[in-house]
Amino acid sequence: MTTTDLTVGATREPFVDKPLTITDFVRYQGASGDMNPIHHDSSFAAKAGYPTPFAVGMLQAGVLGTFATDWLGAENVRSFKVQFREQAWPGDVLTYSGTITAVREQDGERLVDIELACTRQTGGTHLRGWATFVAPN
Amino acid sequence: MDTSLAGRTGKPFTMTVEAGKIREFARATKSQNPAYDGGPQGQPVSPATFLMSAQFWQSGENSPLSGVDLNWERILHGEQEFVFHGAPPRAGDVLTGQARIDKVFEKAGKRGGTMIFTEQVTEFRDPSGRLVAELRSTMIETSKATTED
Numbered sequence: 652m653t654t655t656d657l658t659v660g661a662t663r664e665p666f667v668d669k670p671l672t673i674t675d676f677v678r679y680q681g682a683s684g685d686m687n688p689i690h691h692d693s694s695f696a697a698k699a700g701y702p703t704p705f706a707v708g709m710l711q712a713g714v715l716g717t718f719a720t721d722w723l724g725a726e727n728v729r730s731f732k733v734q735f736r737e738q739a740w741p742g743d744v745l746t747y748s749g750t751i752t753a754v755r756e757q758d759g760e761r762l763v764d765i766e767l768a769c770t771r772q773t774g775g776t777h778l779r780g781w782a783t784f785v786a787p788n
Numbered sequence: 789m790d791t792s793l794a795g796r797t798g799k800p801f802t803m804t805v806e807a808g809k810i811r812e813f814a815r816a817t818k819s820q821n822p823a824y825d826g827g828p829q830g831q832p833v834s835p836a837t838f839l840m841s842a843q844f845w846q847s848g849e850n851s852p853l854s855g856v857d858l859n860w861e862r863i864l865h866g867e868q869e870f871v872f873h874g875a876p877p878r879a880g881d882v883l884t885g886q887a888r889i890d891k892v893f894e895k896a897g898k899r900g901g902t903m904i905f906t907e908q909v910t911e912f913r914d915p916s917g918r919l920v921a922e923l924r925s926t927m928i929e930t931s932k933a934t935t936e937d
Contacts, residue, residue, distance in 0.1 A: 656891075659920065675816075682809070682816035684844035707867060713817030716836030725823035728876060731836040732869035736798055782836070 654781070655719070655761055655787055658755055663722040665748040668714065671706055671740055679710035682717065706739035711769050715780050718747040719767060723784040730783045736776045744772040754786065761786040789858065789929045791892045796852040800886040803845035807879035810813065810834050814839055821909045826879070834876045839923055840868075842885055852889045852908065859929070866905070867926040872917055883912040883920060890924070901931035 688695040689704060690698045696704045712733040720728055739745060746769070753764040769781030810832045814824035817835060817909045848854050877883060887910040897903045910923040 679816040682813045683832050683841045685840070709837060709868065710817065712868060713813070713837040713840075715833065717814075717817050717821070718820040720823075721819070721821055725821055725835070726838050726875040728872060729871065732867065734867045735865055749878045762919055 657751065657786055658691055659750045659751055659753060662704070663718070663749055665746050666714075666718050667744065667746050669744075671739060671741055671743045671745065675742075676704065676707050676710060679707050679713065683707075683709060684691045685709065693717060703741055705761050706741070706743070706777075708733075708739075710780055711739060711740050711745060712780070714745075715740060715747055715767050716782075719749060719765060719780075719782050719784075722749065723763060723765070723782075724787045727784040727787055728782060729785060731780070732782070733767075733780045739769075739771060739777045743777075746770050746772075749758055749780075749782075789892060789906050789927070793853070793856065793889045794892045796889045797854075798846075798852040798854065798887040801842075801846050801850045802882065802884050802885050803842055805834055805877045805879050806839075807832055807880045807881065809836065809841060809844075810879055815918065824913075831878045831880055833878050836870055836876065837868075838876070839870060839910075839921055842910065842912075842923075844873040845885075850885075852887050862930050864928045864930070865926075866928040867923065869923070869924040869926075871922040873921065875891065877912070877920060881920075882915060884915075885910050885912045896932065904929040905930070908931050921931075 670735045673691055680686055690707045691704050749765050749767040754767050755786050763786050765782050770777040771777055800812045810824055814835050824832050890909045891907045893905050894902050908925045912921040914920050
C-alpha cells in the first residue's frame with residue numbers, strides 16, 4: 652500500500668460511479684440473498700406505488716464500504732455504519748466521498764475514524780456513513 | 789413493533805465464509821481490491837458489509853421476529869452497522885450467528901405521529917465462542933405510510 656495521509660481533514664479522491672442500473676441491483680441481490688422484487692420487478696414496484704424499481708440501499712452501502720476499504724485497507728476495518736437517507740433510483744450518478752475525522756490511540760492500537768457520504772447528482776444525500784479502521788502501516 | 793419484542797432471539801445458524809461468495813459480493817459492490825481475491829495466502833478477507841449475505845444461510849426461525857405480525861409497508865431500514873473484533877472474517881471461517889431484538893423505543897416524528905425504532909443485533913462467534921463480528925440493524929416503523937424525505 653502506498654503511504655496514506657492520516658491527518659484529520661485528509662480525504663480520498665471521491666469516486667463518481669457510472670449511472671445506476673437495475674442490473675447493478677440484481678447483481679447485488681444475487682450476491683447478498685436479498686431478493687425483494689421491489690428492486691427489480693417493474694410491475695411489482697408499480698403496484699406498490701413507485702414509478703420504477705428503486706436502488707437497494709445495501710448495494711450503495713457496500714460500494715461505500717469498498718471506497719473506505721480501498722482507502723484504509725480491507726483487513727483494517729473495525730466498524731462501518733450507514734444511515735439511509737433519501738432513496739436512489741436507476742440512472743442516478745452517485746458520488747462516494749470520505750474525510751478523516753480523528754486519529755486516536757485505544758488499547759495500544761492506532762485508530763482512524765472517518766465520515767463518509769454517498770450523494771446523488773441532485774445534491775441530495777443517499778447515505779451517510781461512519782467507519783473506524785486500524786491505522787494502515 | 790412494540791417494546792415487548794425486546795429480548796426475543798432467533799434460533800442460531802451456522803455459516804461457512806466462502807471464497808467464491810466473497811468474490812461475487814466484492815464484484816457486486818464494485819471492488820477490484822485484490823484482498824477479496826485471496827492474496828498470497830489464498831484466504832480472502834470478507835468485505836465490510838459481507839455479513840449481510842448471512843441471510844443465505846438462514847431460514848424463518850432464525851429471525852427473532854419469526855411469527856410476529858408486522859406491517860412491513862410502514863417499516864424502513866434506517867441504519868446498518870457492522871462491528872469487527874479484529875480483522876473481518878476470512879474464507880474458510882465457520883461462524884455461528886444468532887439474532888436478537890436488542891432495543892425497541894419510540895420517538896416523536898418530525899411530521900407528527902410517533903416512530904418506533906427497533907434495533908436487531910446479530911452476533912457472530914467462532915467455534916471457540918469468541919465474538920468475531922456484530923451486525924446492528926435499525927428498523928423504523930412510522931405511524932403512517934412511508935414517504936421519501
